Amino acid sequence: MYPPVLDVFHIQKILGIGRRQAYELVNSNQFHVVRVGKRIKVSSDVFFLWLYGHSFSQQ
Template identity: 70%
Template sequence: MNDIVNKPVLDVEDIQEYLGIGRRQAYELVNSGQLHVVRIGRRIKISREVFLTWLNGQH
């Protein structure tokens, strides 16, 4: 498993692996508007801090 603690910016695959969810579910999450994501071309990047804040229920 990738250690997200050492990565300041995450990919959808990192979130998928960390949460133990499928690819479709991971993309649904990042496209849901619940997380601030940055799109660079076709790539989707998520700040580790944004992800962990969301995961801990802090807004």
């Protein structure tokens, strides 16, 4: 079970990728991220929709 808001660490663990790859992914604009200071946060709903191949439009 994951929290409602994911950190890059969570994305690393979910996908089984390294830290550098996780940062490249969150900076790729493939899904919406929120920057809080130096931290990058991703809604778990948005991330898992992306992971399972569901498309959504960003306004």
